[in-house]
Amino acid sequence: MSTLMRTLLITLWAGRALGAVCNSNGTSVIALPITDIAVDPSIPDSLMRGIPSRIGTPPQHIVVLPWPDLNNTYIYDQEAYCDPSIIWNDKICEIRRGGYFYEANSTSFTKYSDLVASGGATQELGTRGAELGVPKLLSTSLAGTERFAAGTSNFTTMPIGIPRMRWDNGYTILHALGLGSNSTYLNALVESQQIGSRVWSIFWGRMWTGSAATDLDGSVVLGGYDQEKVIGRNVTQPLDYSEETGCWTGMKVTVSNVLVNFRNGTDYSIMPRNSAVECCIVPQRQLVWEAPVDMVDAFERATQMNSTGLSYGLHWGARQYDASGNIFDGDVTFVLSSGLQIRVPNNQLITPFVEVDRNGSRLVHQSPKELLMGGVSDNPTTLGRYFFTAAYLMVDHEAHTFTMWQANPTTKSNLVPVARTSTDNADGACGGDSGGTGDTGVANGGDSAGEAASKASSSISAGAVAGAAVGGVAALGALAALIFILLRRKKKRAMVTSGQPPPADASGVNPGEPDEIYYKTDMSGIHEMPGISDSHRELHGVSVAPLGNGAWANGERPRPSFTAYELEAAGLSSGYRT
Ligand SMILES: *[C@@H]1O[C@H](CO)[C@@H](O)[C@H](O)[C@H]1NC(C)=O
Ligand SMILES: *[C@@H]1O[C@H](CO)[C@@H](O)[C@H](O)[C@H]1NC(C)=O
Ligand SMILES: *[C@@H]1O[C@H](CO)[C@@H](O)[C@H](O)[C@H]1NC(C)=O
Numbered sequence: 319m320s321t322l323m324r325t326l327l328i329t330l331w332a333g334r335a336l337g338a339v340c341n342s343n344g345t346s347v348i349a350l351p352i353t354d355i356a357v358d359p360s361i362p363d364s365l366m367r368g369i370p371s372r373i374g375t376p377p378q379h380i381v382v383l384p385w386p387d388l389n390n391t392y393i394y395d396q397e398a399y400c401d402p403s404i405i406w407n408d409k410i411c412e413i414r415r416g417g418y419f420y421e422a423n424s425t426s427f428t429k430y431s432d433l434v435a436s437g438g439a440t441q442e443l444g445t446r447g448a449e450l451g452v453p454k455l456l457s458t459s460l461a462g463t464e465r466f467a468a469g470t471s472n473f474t475t476m477p478i479g480i481p482r483m484r485w486d487n488g489y490t491i492l493h494a495l496g497l498g499s500n501s502t503y504l505n506a507l508v509e510s511q512q513i514g515s516r517v518w519s520i521f522w523g524r525m526w527t528g529s530a531a532t533d534l535d536g537s538v539v540l541g542g543y544d545q546e547k548v549i550g551r552n553v554t555q556p557l558d559y560s561e562e563t564g565c566w567t568g569m570k571v572t573v574s575n576v577l578v579n580f581r582n583g584t585d586y587s588i589m590p591r592n593s594a595v596e597c598c599i600v601p602q603r604q605l606v607w608e609a610p611v612d613m614v615d616a617f618e619r620a621t622q623m624n625s626t627g628l629s630y631g632l633h634w635g636a637r638q639y640d641a642s643g644n645i646f647d648g649d650v651t652f653v654l655s656s657g658l659q660i661r662v663p664n665n666q667l668i669t670p671f672v673e674v675d676r677n678g679s680r681l682v683h684q685s686p687k688e689l690l691m692g693g694v695s696d697n698p699t700t701l702g703r704y705f706f707t708a709a710y711l712m713v714d715h716e717a718h719t720f721t722m723w724q725a726n727p728t729t730k731s732n733l734v735p736v737a738r739t740s741t742d743n744a745d746g747a748c749g750g751d752s753g754g755t756g757d758t759g760v761a762n763g764g765d766s767a768g769e770a771a772s773k774a775s776s777s778i779s780a781g782a783v784a785g786a787a788v789g790g791v792a793a794l795g796a797l798a799a800l801i802f803i804l805l806r807r808k809k810k811r812a813m814v815t816s817g818q819p820p821p822a823d824a825s826g827v828n829p830g831e832p833d834e835i836y837y838k839t840d841m842s843g844i845h846e847m848p849g850i851s852d853s854h855r856e857l858h859g860v861s862v863a864p865l866g867n868g869a870w871a872n873g874e875r876p877r878p879s880f881t882a883y884e885l886e887a888a889g890l891s892s893g894y895r896t
């Protein structure tokens with residue numbers, strides 16, 4: 319196909335993308351694996367877990383992760399903007415990013431002046447708590463259209479942004495596959511009829527179960543969900559992206575209790591009575607739970623574990639424990655106000671310490687152990703990727719809802735399409751009321767036809783209604799919890815625990831108090847953070863790489879040369895919301 323032809327087609331596509339959504343018959347579903355991939359084939363254990371993908375012509379191999387809070391897809395090239403304070407050389411950065419995409423080597427990359435011009439989504443969110451600089455990505459990224467295929471899906475040509483600024487610091491790692499409400503990727507798949515609806519689901523799978531036989535790949539299902547991987551009744555809630563929720567993925571849930579499940583059958587609640595914690599579901603985040611510091615402390619007390627510090631590895635911010643000490647052997651159960659109970663098993667909660675070595679190998683250390691909970695104070699609490707070792711999530715942009723189940727960890731698969739609903743008229747995406755021949759989508763997708771036809775999770779479940787009713791009560795509970803926490807924090811200030819010794823090769827780095835993690839994503843809460851020295855912290859706790867030069871050589875850790883203040887002065891920090 320000539321470049322001209324392609325450009326024409328793309329232009330056509332860009333103009334019609336959303337209209338075409340309505341012509342699809344709503345029956346196609348794709349499953350993409352979440353699995354370990356050797357990012358650099360010359361380094362066999364350069365493993366990252368994500369969705370193996372191909373991009374460009376000839377195809378280059380990269381690893382992506384789904385981001386529910388982005389509309390566009392952002393792919394790193396060799397300017398990968400890792401945070402030099404925790405990612406110490408370029409090889410580590412390349413592996414953690416899931417390989418670089420060299421656009422200059424691709425004959426199918428067509429550059430545009432910016433993302434919108436290339437047909438990209440016109441809006442990204444800027445809610446506080448989300449990664450710094452998300453809204454700026456739209457205007458600052460190098461933009462173009464490119465052939466892209468995640469997992470086993472077919473190539474589709476779509477707009478991509480190549481970041482030209484630091485925006486996520488690299489904690490959450492890998493290329494970002496935008497699956498927001500106006501996702502260019504989902505739109506492109508619907509347009510090319512690879513999927514029938516803008517619905518996606520995720521189960522993370524399981525690692526570190528102790529044997530390869532019980533380890534399990536996860537999957538991202540596009541156009542529906544995997545019925546084999548869910549148990550029991552679902553809970554469906556509306557997606558709400560509004561700023562007031564404080565939840566940038568649109569998926570806020572209320573955790574009304576957290577139970578420590580001892581091996582002898584005793585359950586112990588670590589939450590104060592009548593309290594509740596509102597959490598944002600952020601499946602790309604690197605822990606089970608970013609929780610109020612006092613809750614993590616309560617977990618430690620209940621399980622009699624003594625933390626030695628915070629992780630600076632792939633589970634950045636997790637608490638670490640010497641394996642020769644007391645290591646809790648039970649589970650933890652999250653009780654949501656909707657009635658859903660999610661029990662995260664011990665081996666998905668307390669894991670080996672995992673990092674990427676300077677030589678690019680993923681190293682798995684049996685000591686220290688890591689508790690995949692991190693304490694936050696001013697940042698929103700989140701349920702992250704490892705929550706989905708035990709829960710299953712479906713996001714339905716046609717019905718504007720998200721649905722959760724208890725997960726069934728199995729290799730079996732039964733993909734069920736979730737069709738668009740006739741009442742749907744999302745975002746004008748279906749060209750108003752006329753959008754509709756396929757709307758009622760009779761499913762014929764294999765053995766699951768019955769369910770699929772009846773499904774279309776447009777209706778808000780009883781659970782969600784109950785959840786809403788409970789909401790008011792929960793708000794009071796949350797207030798009580800907040801007061802409780804504030805009182806506790808006061809007390810805690812006095813007792814400074816000793817930090818873990820700095821990593822051998824991170825000279826000058828003092829991890830600081832090992833009880834709290836701090837995201838450099840907003841300016842309101844400057845707290846302890848692994849891998850950042852006190853001297854940096856004095857400079858507002860934010861250190862960033864030289865602009866336009868995220869890569870460096872020789873394993874040297876450059877001194878950060880810009881501070882947040884300087885960034886602010888340069889007008890690059892307006893993504894913060896305080
Ligand atoms: C729906 O679309 C898929 C993919 O284009 C096609 O294979 C299938 O036959 C279609 N089904 C109906 C009922 O039109
Ligand atoms: C995506 O785009 C839609 C429409 O422009 C916008 O409402 C939404 O906030 C954007 N972000 C996400 C995560 O959906
Ligand atoms: C791709 O581009 C990079 C840098 O732009 C270059 O070093 C490399 O040799 C190229 N690879 C191929 C296969 O062209």
Ligand SMILES: *[C@@H]1O[C@H](CO)[C@@H](O)[C@H](O)[C@H]1NC(C)=O
Nearest residue numbers: 437438439440441500502745
């Ligand atoms: C969604 O993105 C497309 C481009 O991909 C854009 O034309 C459209 O306006 C966006 N929709 C909304 C509601 O913003």
Ligand SMILES: *[C@@H]1O[C@H](CO)[C@@H](O)[C@H](O)[C@H]1NC(C)=O
Nearest residue numbers: 346348470471472511512513
């Ligand atoms: C991918 O393309 C092949 C060949 O054109 C086709 O047979 C297959 O159905 C396509 N897969 C999807 C998911 O559309």
Ligand SMILES: *[C@@H]1O[C@H](CO)[C@@H](O)[C@H](O)[C@H]1NC(C)=O
Nearest residue numbers: 580581582583584585586620
């Ligand atoms: C179970 O173990 C926990 C923690 O060791 C202990 O507090 C509790 O009393 C035990 N329960 C029973 C019934 O033995």
Ligand SMILES: *[C@@H]1O[C@H](CO)[C@@H](O)[C@H](O)[C@H]1NC(C)=O
Nearest residue numbers: 621622623624625643644645
């Ligand atoms: C934890 O550390 C404290 C102080 O270092 C010590 O007194 C206590 O016995 C330790 N607890 C356990 C369970 O190891």
Ligand SMILES: *[C@@H]1O[C@H](CO)[C@@H](O)[C@H](O)[C@H]1NC(C)=O
Nearest residue numbers: 361362363675677678679681
């Ligand atoms: C990288 O270094 C670690 C030890 O630091 C070693 O175990 C591993 O085999 C090395 N990997 C390669 C590819 O050399």
Ligand SMILES: *[C@@H]1O[C@H](CO)[C@@H](O)[C@H](O)[C@H]1NC(C)=O
Nearest residue numbers: 552721772773774775779780
């Ligand atoms: C969720 O539960 C409701 C109520 O039981 C049911 O009607 C709906 O079909 C379920 N949704 C899915 C996707 O299974």
